[in-house]
Amino acid sequence: MSATVATPAHRLPRTLVTGLLVVGAIALLAALGPWIAPYDPDAFDMRARLQPPSAAHWFGTDEFGRDVLSRVLSGAHHSILMGVGATAISLAIGVPLGLIAAFRRGWTEEVVMRCIDLMISLPPVLLGLLILAVTEPGLWKTILAVGLVYVPIMTRISRAVALDLLSEDFVEAARARGEGAYHILVREILPNAWPPLIVETALRITFAILLGSALSFLGLGPQPPASEWGLMIAESRPFIAEAPWIGLAPGLSLCLLLIAVNTVGEGLRDLLDPRLRGRGHG
Amino acid sequence: MAEALLDVAGLSVSYATRRGLVHALQDVSLAIPRGGAMGLVGESGSGKSSMVLALLGLLDKGARLEADRLDFAGEDLRQACARLRGSRIGTVFQDPAAALNPALRIGFQVAEPLVQHRRLPQPIALARAVELLAEMGIPRPAEVAQAYPHQLSGGMKQRAVIATALACEPELLLLDEPTTALDVTVEAQILDLLERLRRDRQVALLLVSHNLGIVDRLCDRLTVLYAGRVVEQGDAATMLRAPRHPYTRGLLAALPRADRGQLQRLAPIPGGLPDLTRPESGCNFAARCPFRAEGCDAPQALRDVAGRAVRCHRAEELGDTPWPRPGHTAAQRAPLGAMLLEAEGLARRFRLGGGFLQMFRSRAEVRAVDGVSLSLRRGEVLGLVGESGCGKTTLGRLLLRLIEADAGTIRFDGQPVSPRPDAAFRRRAQIVFQNPDSSLNPRQTVEQALLRPLVRFGLASGAAADREVDRLLERVRLSPAYRPRYPHQMSGGEKQRIGIARALASRPDFLVCDEAVSALDVSVQAAVLNLLADLRDELGVAFLFISHDIGVVAHIADRIAVMYRGVIVEEGPTQAVLAPPYHPYTQALLSAVPLVGQSGRATTRLRLVGDVSATGPASGCPFAHRCPVKIGAPCERQAPAMREVAVGHRIACHLPIEEMARAPHALMATE
DSSP states (O other), rough: OOOOOOOOOOOOOHHHHHHHHHHHHHHHHHHHHHHHHEEEEEOOOOGGGTOOOOOSSSTTBOTTTOOOHHHHHHHHHHHHHHHHHHHHHHHHHHHHHHHHHHHHHHHHHHHHHHHHHHHSSOOOOHHHHHHHSSSOOOHHHHHHHHHHHHHHHHHHHHHHHHHHHHHHHHHHHHHHHHOHHHHIIIIIIIHHHHHHHHHHHHHHHHHHHHHHHHHHHHTTOOTTSSSSSSHHHHHHGGGGOOTHHHHHHHHHHHHHHHHHHHHHHHHHHHHHHHGGGSSSOO | OOOOEEEEEEEEEEEEEEEEEEEEEEEEEEEEEEEEEEEEOOOSSSHHHHHHHHHHTOOOOTTTESSSEEEEEEEEEHHHHHHHHHTTEEEEOOOOHHHHHHSSSHHHHHHHHHHHHHHHHHHHHHHHOOOOHTTOOSSSSHHHHSGGGGGHHHHHHHHHHHHHTTTTTOOOEEEESSTTTTTTHHHHHHHHHHHHHHHHHHOEEEEEEEEHHHHHHOOOOEEEEETTEEEEEHHHHHHHHHHOOOHHHHHHOOOOOGOOOOSSOOOOOOSOHHHHHHHSSSSSTGGTTTTTOTTTSOOOEEETTTTTTEEOOTTTHHHOOOOOOOOOSSOOOOOSSSSSEEEEEEEEEEEOOOGGGGGSSSSOOOEEEEEEEEEEETOEEEEEETTTSSSSSHHHHHHHTTSSEEEEEEEEEEEEEOOOOOOHHHHHEEOSSSOOHHHTOOOOOOOOHHHHHHHHOOEEEOHHHHHHHHHHHTTEEEEEGGOOGGGSSSSHHHHHHHHHHHHHOOSSSSSEEETTTSSHHHHHHHHHHHHHHHHHHHOOOEEEOSSOOHHHHHHHOEEEEEEETEEEEEEHHHHHHHHOOOHHHHHHHHHOOTTTTTTTGGGGGOOOOOTTSSOOOOSOOOOTTTTTTSSSHHHHHSSEEEEEETTTEEOOOSOOOOHHHOOOOOSOOOO
């Protein structure tokens, strides 16, 4: 019988490549923001208040005469940090919890999973609000809150994946060698659990960015005069009729980032999820 | 021959894949008359399934089909298949659980083709469905028609699938491994049913199977496929008695047979299937053929040899030359060593259901293993047989202390084994699994998998461990080139060998082989069985060999234990268990085994009804509810004790020993 050699992905899904290019471009702009911004993002210029887009101010100016383009550029890193940081936190807490729940079964699993159910039963924004309400707002607090909100989903996914894998014979073989929990979870289970977790992570970043911006919009993120996109949209609200560009620029940037990250996630799923393999990538 | 019902000539099927065009079927011809039965055999990858799909018009869109003739009752199947399938051509696939829709009632599913093809009104179709179920030998058909698939056992489900296939009274039944997923006792019931259908209704059968015994039982004609080509075709009985193509000879030589008992070694077919993207112009079996000679690389045509078609230019010249058996020059088996493993009164119950809400409710319990005692000497092979669900796997896991026992003790090499055994016991007692796809970690290379036990038990490190890995690979007849391979880069047989090598890495004295060869093709199975026999002889490893295949167990085991519903009902030396006196359950199991060239056995068959999962009495003999020779009250009230009928041969049954001894030999044809 000829062994079917796994074909390495010599053709990456087009969605993945496109998404990665756009995300890369945004990340580059965010990193270079302070240097390439044409103006100081926090500098007031009362003579140039609420100016529409022009050659001098590509995205116009806000109610204090600050250059919107410069503020969008300098705010980009907030959104990216929120997405990546919060997801990293949810992975760091959720994956071990899920693996341990699956491995121990019994009471450990019941306690962990019922706590998780409790967290899931609260709407994300409300849960984020609850966590933030007890502390001073700020970028890192927001990241922590958003990360905690997404712990349950990571726990559930890693538990489901681990439960599947734990019933495989190679785990039984490890038990027959008398291997401990650490070896079985880290050496046998985790390497096989990565593909679905990576896909979920990439898609989860989108939600994290969105929730972070929503919390900022509600005033629970970075505080003024910081140039966070959600906060900028909130600040633009009173001027939405006379100067819509103030809100439109960060809003569209947020949209672009979300779509790009989501595209990366879907591309990764096409690449890593064997059930979808062979269908051809659009 | 009467005019053919199914007439296929020059059928070729190819699939476009990334590696290129795969030629799954090349110029296949076969014909089945009305009421005829054709067997189609070959190993995985031979193109059997493509054949069935091609006849049904269900090939994938990427597949290309060419044929000179593809006729069913004078109509071209290429145009008419959508209209014919389900009405005049019925199909039964391997897995009855997958063939039935879990959300629909059985009756509805059986009635569906009648509504679809015959335009019968629903109530009439449903009434007919109940009749059909009754004809399939299903007790209480009206109730079964109201049931959902999950409420039925595997055998019942397969009967319902056959009822569906027969609903529109088809003239041809396509059977794709119809009994492979079933227990041997249930398989025998289904085979009886198919035999009766063919006789009473003149239904023609095309039986696709890897099991030559089933084909011999059911078919009068036989087609052997190898890598997409027909290599031999003709009368089934003649071909199985005197095969002419080397591949057919090899298939028969590789088959472990219960009626032959213990052979020295089986004859495996070396190598693997050729690359189907580049079909050879000459004989495609030549690379694996021990009779290879000059002229094999020339194109081979199907020729008429001794009343059948054979694709081999040496067919006449070879005559009755058998497939060469591997010479077994190694020293004869050493006498059995000291007592290694003694288990006393092992028991384990499982609770059904579970979860948080059920925690406070009382739950039904299953006694998976119910007071089993057994012992094993060094270098001894104990075969454990029984239907699925009788507790074989649980017993194997209990002996290795992989699941906790409710009661019982285990002594290993004279020392008691605690419920949480130390590394020394773990090193000496290992396990080989059934499914080669699941037994290796997909993210570990062969080298990593084999190094781990060495490191874990501190047996070797550095360069010594490296050499040890090579030695282990050599033990299982694989080259060191396999070290960097991942499981998906290997075939099933190769993966199974790595699984064995991993178990051997810690130099165990005791191996549990849980259906270790069941998932393998017969040629590969023979090679793995030979390997296990070598390990037994050369290393003195003792095996608990769990299998539902009695032929395999008869071949390798020194002693056999027969298990039913958590209890060992008969135990003794292999030859003694395979011959009378029998426990009635053993007799039923043995007589259900389909054997090649033993069709005369049919008259003496002992048939079981129902299956293991049917609930029996709480007390009394566990087998009483299915026992065909039950004597009445004692069987239901009192569990029979083990009685010694001969030295080392024990049976737990209330029947008088003389009566058990009078039973006919279940594996031989009686004259």
